[in-house]
Amino acid sequence: MTADNKPTGELTLRTLAMPADANAAGDIFGGWVMAQMDLSCGIRAAERARGRVVTAAVKEMAFALPIKIGDTLCIYTDVVKVGRTSMTLKVEAWAQRYLSHLMEKVTDAIFVMVALDENGKPKAVPEE
Numbered sequence: 799m800t801a802d803n804k805p806t807g808e809l810t811l812r813t814l815a816m817p818a819d820a821n822a823a824g825d826i827f828g829g830w831v832m833a834q835m836d837l838s839c840g841i842r843a844a845e846r847a848r849g850r851v852v853t854a855a856v857k858e859m860a861f862a863l864p865i866k867i868g869d870t871l872c873i874y875t876d877v878v879k880v881g882r883t884s885m886t887l888k889v890e891a892w893a894q895r896y897l898s899h900l901m902e903k904v905t906d907a908i909f910v911m912v913a914l915d916e917n918g919k920p921k922a923v924p925e926e
């Protein structure tokens with residue numbers, strides 16, 4: 799994971815980390831963060847494909863810093879490659895710390911999303 803001090807990509811989703819998303823120590827579950835990243839890629843890829851998409855693959859993820867209850871999770875996405883039916887997105891998750899403007903990158907990953915037709919089969923991503 800790169801030690802950037804500024805997010806890259808387009809801000810796609812912001813949401814608040816709530817007590818229901820945390821373990822007993824107040825750390826937010828990694829699975830919840832991954833789900834927000836998945837949703838962000840779904841939004842961005844569906845816009846690019848102008849239709850339904852699914853997640854085909856998620857590349858390696860490491861959690862560099864914890865997210866705590868009250869932090870605002872900010873997800874940034876960048877479509878880095880468009881294949882025939884697939885789109886590769888670089889995704890960064892940043893925590894805006896509770897009641898502050900401090901932003902810290904907690905994780906990043908590469909997601910591969912695939913455009914689907916009405917029968918659930920891969921379909922070509924249209925030109926931009």
Ligand SMILES: CCCCCCCCCCCCCCCC(=O)SCCNC(=O)CCNC(=O)[C@H](O)C(C)(C)COP(=O)(O)OP(=O)(O)OC[C@H]1O[C@@H](n2cnc3c(N)ncnc32)[C@H](O)[C@@H]1OP(=O)(O)O
Nearest residue numbers: 840841844845848849852853854855881882883884910920
């Ligand atoms: C209109 C405006 C909207 C605006 C706003 C809308 C908001 C609306 C947001 C909704 C947001 C929802 C987001 C849900 C996100 C989930 O949660 S989806 C649920 C989880 N995912 C699934 O269930 C997928 C299950 N898997 C599958 O259905 C099939 O394996 C797949 C992914 C369709 C691939 O099918 P396949 O028969 O293997 O197809 P194949 O032709 O071999 O591969 C297709 C492409 O995928 C690539 N690929 C396949 N597997 C991999 C892999 N493991 N690694 C890398 N690439 C791969 C291939 O290289 C190929 O790429 P291209 O060369 O065509 O570019």
